[in-house]
Amino acid sequence: xxxxxxxEYRQFVGARxxxxxxxxxxxxxxxxxxxxxxxxxLGKLYRAWPRVRAAENVDAxxxxxxxxxxxxxxxRPWRRERSTDEVPDGAAPDSEPDLADRELxxxxxxxxxxxxxxxxxxxxxxxxxxxxTAQILxxxxxxxxxxxARALESLRLLAVDQPxxxxxxxx
Numbered sequence: 001x002x003x004x005x006x007x008e009y010r011q012f013v014g015a016r017x018x019x020x021x022x023x024x025x026x027x028x029x030x031x032x033x034x035x036x037x038x039x040x041x042l043g044k045l046y047r048a049w050p051r052v053r054a055a056e057n058v059d060a061x062x063x064x065x066x067x068x069x070x071x072x073x074x075x076r077p078w079r080r081e082r083s084t085d086e087v088p089d090g091a092a093p094d095s096e097p098d099l100a101d102r103e104l105x106x107x108x109x110x111x112x113x114x115x116x117x118x119x120x121x122x123x124x125x126x127x128x129x130x131x132x133t134a135q136i137l138x139x140x141x142x143x144x145x146x147x148x149a150r151a152l153e154s155l156r157l158l159a160v161d162q163p164x165x166x167x168x169x170x171x
Contacts, residue, residue, distance in 0.1 A: 009049045012058070013042060020066060027070045037073065041066045108158045116151035123148055 020041065024034035044065055045052055055061045109117055115137070122133040123144070134141045 005049055005053070008053060009046060012053075013045075016059070016062070020062070023063065024066060024070065027067065028073075033073070037066060037069050040069045040073075044069070108155055111158055112151055112154055116147050116154065119144055119147040120151045120155075 017038070020038050021031075021034055024037040024041075025031055028034055028037065041062065045062060052058060052061055109120065112120065118137060119133060122128045122136060123130070128136070130141045130144050134144045137144070139147075
């Protein structure tokens with residue numbers, strides 16, 4: 001982006017930042033989430049600024065981007081989580097699984113087909129994204145998602161037959 005374009009972008013954002021935050025707050029009713037929405041919107045705006053500033057109504061364009069960002073964020077599963085002041089009654093203990101539980105989990109993982117096992121290990125043990133897992137395995141992101149879902153369902157079914165898991169382990 002040229003220096004003049006960047007200066008123009010900074011002036012635009014500086015003049016409208018408070019308004020954008022209030023608009024985002026009215027959409028989501030949470031200041032922290034509103035800040036996240038504005039941040040994402042401003043990032044998208046910055047990348048497209050030469051095209052955006054040529055729009056007939058820049059403010060309407062930015063509001064549309066903000067609204068779409070909010071709708072997109074609401075579809076994300078982690079946005080469905082709600083914090084509370086109280087811990088639920090059935091909270092799991094904070095203790096680490098013991099050696100027997102780990103061996104049992106390894107045994108259950110060993111019963112999965114290789115690709116599904118690889119997906120589970122990469123996604124949930126290595127904490128890789130769907131995209132990173134797909135790249136490593138040389139498959140599509142859709143394949144990673146479907147294999148992860150099938151693997152977790154298989155593990156749930158296998159765990160039903162394991163009394164140790166039902167009494168305090170991983171199930």
